Amino acid sequence: MSKKSFRQAINEALRQEMRRDPTVILMGEDVAGGRGGSAGTADAWGGVLGVTKGLYEEFGETRVLDTPITEASYIGAAAGAAVTGLRPVAELMFVDFVGCCLDQIMNQAAKFRYMFGGKARTPLVIRAMYGAGFNAAAQHSQALYPLFTHIPGLKVVIPSSPYEAKGLLISAIRDDDPVIFLENKVMYDVEEEVPDEPYAIPFGEANLTREGDDVTIVAFGRMVGMANEAADRLAKKGIGCTVIDPRTTSPLDGETILECVADTGRLVIVDESSPRCNMATDIAALVAEEAFDTLRAPIRRVVPPHTPVPFATVLETLYMPSVEKIEAAVTATMNHRVTEKV
Amino acid sequence: MTPDITPITMPKFGLAMTEGKIAGWLVEPGTQVTTGEELVDIETSKITNTFESPVAGLLRRHVAANGEMLPVGALIGIVADAAVSDADIDAFVTRFQADFAAASDAPEGAEAADEPVMMQVGDYSLRVHDRGVGDGTPLVLIHGFGGDLKNWMLNHATLAHGRRVIAFDLPGHGGSSKDVGPGTLAFFADVTAQLLAHLDLARVHVMGHSLGGGIALTLARTQPARVASLTLIAPAGLGPQINMDFINGFIEADRVRGVQDVLKYLVHDKSLIGRRMADDVLRYKRLDGAEAALRKVAQACFPDGKQGDDLRPVLAEADMPVTLIWGQADEILPVAQAEGLPGTVTRHILPAIGHMPQLESAPAVNEVVEAFIRHEVATA
Numbered sequence: 001m002s003k004k005s006f007r008q009a010i011n012e013a014l015r016q017e018m019r020r021d022p023t024v025i026l027m028g029e030d031v032a033g034g035r036g037g038s039a040g041t042a043d044a045w046g047g048v049l050g051v052t053k054g055l056y057e058e059f060g061e062t063r064v065l066d067t068p069i070t071e072a073s074y075i076g077a078a079a080g081a082a083v084t085g086l087r088p089v090a091e092l093m094f095v096d097f098v099g100c101c102l103d104q105i106m107n108q109a110a111k112f113r114y115m116f117g118g119k120a121r122t123p124l125v126i127r128a129m130y131g132a133g134f135n136a137a138a139q140h141s142q143a144l145y146p147l148f149t150h151i152p153g154l155k156v157v158i159p160s161s162p163y164e165a166k167g168l169l170i171s172a173i174r175d176d177d178p179v180i181f182l183e184n185k186v187m188y189d190v191e192e193e194v195p196d197e198p199y200a201i202p203f204g205e206a207n208l209t210r211e212g213d214d215v216t217i218v219a220f221g222r223m224v225g226m227a228n229e230a231a232d233r234l235a236k237k238g239i240g241c242t243v244i245d246p247r248t249t250s251p252l253d254g255e256t257i258l259e260c261v262a263d264t265g266r267l268v269i270v271d272e273s274s275p276r277c278n279m280a281t282d283i284a285a286l287v288a289e290e291a292f293d294t295l296r297a298p299i300r301r302v303v304p305p306h307t308p309v310p311f312a313t314v315l316e317t318l319y320m321p322s323v324e325k326i327e328a329a330v331t332a333t334m335n336h337r338v339t340e341k342v
Numbered sequence: 343m344t345p346d347i348t349p350i351t352m353p354k355f356g357l358a359m360t361e362g363k364i365a366g367w368l369v370e371p372g373t374q375v376t377t378g379e380e381l382v383d384i385e386t387s388k389i390t391n392t393f394e395s396p397v398a399g400l401l402r403r404h405v406a407a408n409g410e411m412l413p414v415g416a417l418i419g420i421v422a423d424a425a426v427s428d429a430d431i432d433a434f435v436t437r438f439q440a441d442f443a444a445a446s447d448a449p450e451g452a453e454a455a456d457e458p459v460m461m462q463v464g465d466y467s468l469r470v471h472d473r474g475v476g477d478g479t480p481l482v483l484i485h486g487f488g489g490d491l492k493n494w495m496l497n498h499a500t501l502a503h504g505r506r507v508i509a510f511d512l513p514g515h516g517g518s519s520k521d522v523g524p525g526t527l528a529f530f531a532d533v534t535a536q537l538l539a540h541l542d543l544a545r546v547h548v549m550g551h552s553l554g555g556g557i558a559l560t561l562a563r564t565q566p567a568r569v570a571s572l573t574l575i576a577p578a579g580l581g582p583q584i585n586m587d588f589i590n591g592f593i594e595a596d597r598v599r600g601v602q603d604v605l606k607y608l609v610h611d612k613s614l615i616g617r618r619m620a621d622d623v624l625r626y627k628r629l630d631g632a633e634a635a636l637r638k639v640a641q642a643c644f645p646d647g648k649q650g651d652d653l654r655p656v657l658a659e660a661d662m663p664v665t666l667i668w669g670q671a672d673e674i675l676p677v678a679q680a681e682g683l684p685g686t687v688t689r690h691i692l693p694a695i696g697h698m699p700q701l702e703s704a705p706a707v708n709e710v711v712e713a714f715i716r717h718e719v720a721t722a
Contacts, residue, residue, distance in 0.1 A: 198629070211616075
C-alpha cells in the first residue's frame with residue numbers, strides 16, 4: 001500500500017488486468033503514443049496525459065494499439081473485438097468526441113446482448129476524460145455522463161478518488177457488458193493510499209464518504225471531494241451532512257439515496273453536468289416520487305447554468321459548482337420553513 | 343515572502359508536466375517587463391511553450407540558465423524593484439531554494455515512521471507492525487479469522503512500553519499475501535515461527551485472539567521453547583462449537599450492509615459497528631484472493647461447521663504461564679469453552695462483553711495483559 005495518484009491508480013489497474021488476462025487489450029489515439037515514425041522513437045508517452053505510460057513497453061504493439069484519428073472506426077472495432085472474445089479497453093480521450101462514434105456505442109455495443117437473444121457478451125470498456133475546470137473550452141470540457149446513463153445496456157462509472165478509480169476500473173474490465181468509465185481530467189494528480197494488489201469495487205453500491213443527520217448530499221466524481229469539504233466546513237457550524245458517492249450512475253443505488261433522505265429529510269445534489277436532464281434531475285425525480293413524505297425542505301441542485309462551458313477562466317469558475325455553492329445550498333435547505341396552508 | 347521581490351517559478355503547462363527545461367530566456371536581466379510579456383521559452387516532454395510574465399516589474403535575475411531542467415515550482419528568475427539590494431535578492435534566493443528543497447524532500451523523507459512494513463518471510467509477504475523498544479521479552483500479537491493487525495489498535499501502542507510488540511497480518515489477511523497454504527492452524531503457527539526466526543526473536547510472549555488463539559496454542563505445542571507465555575483471548579481450539587452464521591456470513595458478504603450485519607456478532611454493544619468499520623473490512627475483502635483464502639481457512643479449521651482442532655491437551659501439558667480472557671456475551675465462541683481448564687490457567691471473564699474484548703473492553707484487557715507479562719518477567 002502506498003500513495004498513488006489518480007493517474008497511477010488507473011495505470012496500475014490496466015497493467016494488472018493485462019497481466020492477469022491476455023484478452024485485455026488497449027486501443028485509442030496515442031495510448032502508446034510517440035513511438036515509431038521517421039525518427040524511430042522507441043519511447044512512448046502513453047496517452048495525452050500519460051495515463052497509459054509504460055504499457056506499450058510491457059505488452060507491445062499487439063496489445064496496445066495506437067489507432068488513427070477516427071473514433072467511429074476504432075470504437076466500432078473495439079465493440080466487434082468485445083463480442084468476438086477480447087476485452088478491449090478503448091480510450092476516447094475527451095468524452096466530447098463521442099459524437100463521432102455514438103452509433104457504435106449506443107446502437108451497437110449497448111444493444112448486442114438484446115439483439116442476439118441474450119447470447120452475446122460485450123466486455124468493452126470505453127475510457128474518457130470529462131469535466132470543466134481545466135480551461136479547455138467548450139469542446140473539451142463537457143461532463144456527458146447523463147448522455148450515457150440515458151442509454152439502457154450501458155454501465156456508467158464515475159470514480160471520485162484514486163482508490164475508487166483502481167477498483168472500479170478493474171470491475172469494469174471484468175464486466176461482461178459495455179462500461180463507460182469517465183475520468184475527471186482535473187483529478188489525475190490527486191493522491192491517496194491505494195493497495196498494490198488488484199481489487200474490484202462492485203457497481204451499483206453507493207459509498208458514504210461523510211455521515212451526518214441534517215442533510216444528504218449526493219455528488220459525482222470530482223464533486224464528491226467538494227461535497228466532503230463543504231460537509232467538513234458545515235460540521236464546524238453544527239450542520240451534519242451525509243455525502244453519497246453513487247460511484248455508478250448506471251446502475252444507480254437509489255436505495256441508499258432514499259434511505260439517507262429518509263434519515264435527514266433534506267437533499268442537495270451536486271452535478272457538474274449540464275443541468276437539463278442530468279443526474280440531479282434524475283435523482284430529484286426519484287426522491288420526489290418515492291420519498292416525498294420524508295422531505296422537510298425542497299430538493300436543491302448545485303449545477304452549472306445551461307450553457308456551453310466558458311473558456312474565460314473567471315467565467316469557467318463562475319460556471320462550476322464549488323464548495324461555497326454547496327455550503328450555500330445546504331444552508332438554504334436548513335433554513336427552509338414549511339408553511340402550513342390554511 | 344518579501345513583498346518587493348517576486349519569484350518567477352517553473353510553470354505547469356497541463357496536468358502531466360512535472361518538470362521543464364529552460365529552452366531560452368527571451369528577456370535579459372535589467373529589463374522592465376509588463377504582465378503578459380513573453381519571458382522565457384520552456385520545453386516539456388511534449389511541447390515548447392512561451393511563458394509570459396505573471397507580473398510587471400524589473401527582471402533582476404535569471405536564476406536558472408538556458409538548458410537547465412527543473413521541477414515545476416522551482417525558482418527560475420527574480421523580479422524586483424531597482425531599490426532592492428543584490429544582497430537581499432541573494433538572501434531571498436537562498437531561503438527559497440532551501441524551502442523548496444525541504445518541501446520536495448518531505449514526501450520521500452526517511453523519517454522512521456511508526457507504520458506497518460512489508461516483509462518477505464519464506465514464501466509469504468507479510469505486513470508487520472513492530473513497535474516499541476526495550477529489554478523486555480517481546481510480545482507478538484496474532485489476530486483472528488478475517489481480522490488484521492488493526493484489531494489491536496487499542497492495545498498495541500499501550501503495551502509497547504519497555505518491550506517490542508509485534509503485530510502482523512496472517513497470510514490471506516489484511517495486507518499480507520493471500521496464499522494460505524493448507525489453511526490450517528499448523529500452517530499459520532509455522533508461518534508465525536518463520537516470522538519470529540526472521541525477526542531473530544528466540545523467545546516471545548504470544549497473545550492470540552480467536553483463531554489467533556488457536557494458532558498461539560499450536561505454536562506452544564510445536565515450538566514450546568519460543569513461547570514465554572500465552573495470552574488467549576476467546577481462543578479457538580477449546581471446544582467444537584463455533585457460530586458458522588458469522589463465518590459464512592463474513593465470507594459471503596460483499597456489500598456494506600451485509601458486512602455490518604455480520605460484524606455485529608463480534609460485539610455485545612452493537613452500536614460499536616459503524617459503516618466505517620464495514621468499509622474497512624470490505625477494502626480487505628475486495629482484494630483478489632481474499633475471499634478464496636477465507637474459504638480455505640474456514641474449510642480447514644471448521645469442517646462440518648465445527649472446530650476441527652482440540653487444543654485442550656496443549657494447556658494440560660504447557661510449561662509456560664497461560665492467561666485467558668473471554669467476553670461473557672461472546673456470540674462467536676461460547677464462553678462455556680473457558681470451563682474445565684487446568685487450574686494453572688488464570689481466567690478473566692468480562693461481563694457484558696462480546697467476542698472482541700481487546701476492542702470492546704480495551705483498558706481492562708490491557709491491564710490484565712500488562713500485569714500478567716510483568717508478573718511473568720518477575721518470576722522468570
